[in-house]
Amino acid sequence: MSTITRRAFLGGTAAAGATAALATTRPAHASPGVLLSAAPTRDDWIAFARTMDGAVLLPGSTQYASAKLLFDTRYDGASPAAVVQVRSQADVQRSMVFAGRYGLKVAPRSGGHSYIGASAANGTMVLDTRQYASVSYNASDGTALVFSGAGLYTVHSTLAARGRTIPTGTCPTVGAAGLTLGGGLGVESRQWGVTSDRLSRVSLVLPDGRALSASATSNADLFWAVRGGGGGNVAFVTAMTFRTHTAGSKGIFSLTFPSSAGTKVLTGWARWSLSAYYSRWANVHVDALGNGSISVRITGVTNAGDERAAASSLISSIGVTPSAASYRQLGYLDAVKYLGGGTTSARQGFAAGSDILWTMPSETAGQVLGAVAARSRAGGRGSAILDPLTGALNIPAASSTAFPWRDHLASVQWYVGVGSSSGYTSAYSWINQAHQMLAGRSAGGYVNYLESGQPASRYYAGNFSRLTSLRQTYDPSRRLYSGLSF
Incomplete structure (x- = not known):
């Protein structure tokens, strides 16, 4: 198996020949409401890749072998079903529908620093957001829009150029989304709170493929959950809007x-x-x-x-x-580099x-x-x-x-x-x-x-029952995979 991209299929006859050679009796497309019990075939993956802007990487390709790797080398032998390099919220929506159709677990990945290897778990469909990683600053209201694949150094360097920042951890390659969803401890936590305390709005995709926006006044239950509930629980966050503060020396x-x-x-x-x-x-x-x-x-x-x-x-x-x-x-950015050991970090x-x-x-x-x-x-x-x-x-x-x-x-x-x-x-x-x-x-x-x-309750104290209820409401089939069972 190999890399499958939408561009390859739009390119002409070579891709068409590959599709014909791999044809099966399974329909390439099925209604999102129809759950197919068998795992997707290569032909199913090909049909799915045609709809995507990002690449679909399958076992057997050089790209897959490198793309599945996490920061922790312990999980180098992991075998996810596919690594999907999403480039848009629409890619995430299409991926959720495809995963639901074939009963696949979806493992979100931003920076790939999961301590238990959850974002490369065996048999999961990894949605890797690291090519969906832009950061922008809105001077009119002092907010930053951070897409889920952005690493912490990218966030800091982009915002520091405007004299602004948000409180985060120090490791430069940690994903902003993963850090924020778990709360986000760092050297400015005592002054500004955890990273998620600075959130004002999030864009997200539910396990059924619906896209929503959540804030204190809209879908407030989801907004509550994503501020500390951890990655891979309840919803897939695609973009985050933060209130920034001055980036001082x-x-x-x-x-x-x-x-x-x-x-x-x-x-x-x-x-x-x-x-x-x-x-x-x-x-x-x-x-x-x-x-x-x-x-x-x-x-x-x-x-x-x-x-x-x-x-x-x-x-x-x-x-x-x-x-x-x-x-x-x-200076602020020099301090970021000093505390993080540079602008990147080796696996x-x-x-x-x-x-x-x-x-x-x-x-x-x-x-x-x-x-x-x-x-x-x-x-x-x-x-x-x-x-x-x-x-x-x-x-x-x-x-x-x-x-x-x-x-x-x-x-x-x-x-x-x-x-x-x-x-x-x-x-x-x-x-x-x-x-x-x-x-x-x-x-x-x-x-x-x-x-x-460890039991999931250990990480949520008195908030565990509410988070469990929300997960049951929004992800009753446990489509999203976090490594926690609840």
Whole structure:
């Protein structure tokens, strides 16, 4: 099987000959309301590709082999039924109708950073939006229109040229849609909330192929769901309108502390995070060094000129002098590149999971530090990355959007870089051990850091029943695939 494009079929006799050679008794077209029980044949795929602006990539082609790859190399062996490179909302609608006709699961893909490989799952029809990725700014109302395939660096560079931006995560190749649908944590979350808090409108396609617009005043239930409900649930978002803010220069500080001060660092950082100016953000990295030792460091981001004062107030809250400290000021886009490690990111293998913490008493701090230390004593490397869930993120009520973590202190991302397939077993064994150590102290997990085998309810807290009801209403056959079962 190979690449099938609409252009090839409009080009002439070669395509016509291929179609004739592959003719079957199955009708090339069927009513959208008729469900055909058998999987689509190559002839069915060809008929479908004729209607599309983007390419339809099938197993057996070089293009398919590369297009199906995700950021995480762990899933290189995945075998989706097809990768459809959509170029328009109409392409998404046609794809949904085709998938419904043949009972195919649809896996949305924006950046391809799914932690569980959902956007390349075996047997699914992947709708890859990375060729549907424009970003534009409307100076009249200060909004940005971002199509679902745009990566974060594209969003930042396009808007920064107009002196504007939106709050996002830092990895440059993460898809804006995937990040936003799960909420969207980043270095400006304390000042502006999660990425989805800046949404004013979305365009979407329902699993039955209907196109809708949703906002606070139109299809408000869908608008609620897409702000934190996660990708691949309820609806396929094709475009997003965001309220932007000024893209100002940033101050960045880095503090390293003696590992013996770990408990004081975590508890002091927690106190600071609850009371610091919203414009001040800092996270903590606790790293297993693989030799029995750990390192404890903090990265902070502020408005330019405030970095030393912010660091000083944080150090005062911790009550321990750092063993090393550095400070810098960067223009906005330079700060984006510095924090993201450049304008792109290489594919890599990794294992990850998350917990959500209400508070940080010394006992909880000890559990986090103990989990990382256990990994190091076992000869492994890994990190606990603690991001604040405070500041402006706390202003909306927990039930106001599908993102539920409005009354909590921090997320903990357990992260291990994995260099070979044999490394995943020990990595996930450690992550599961860390979950067990925090049992009773964790409220759940962050949906953008999905883990296989975890119940969906873990990611939505009190919003789970409403999201389940909406999914039943809009996707009763579970056409969309997210990796979560509910």
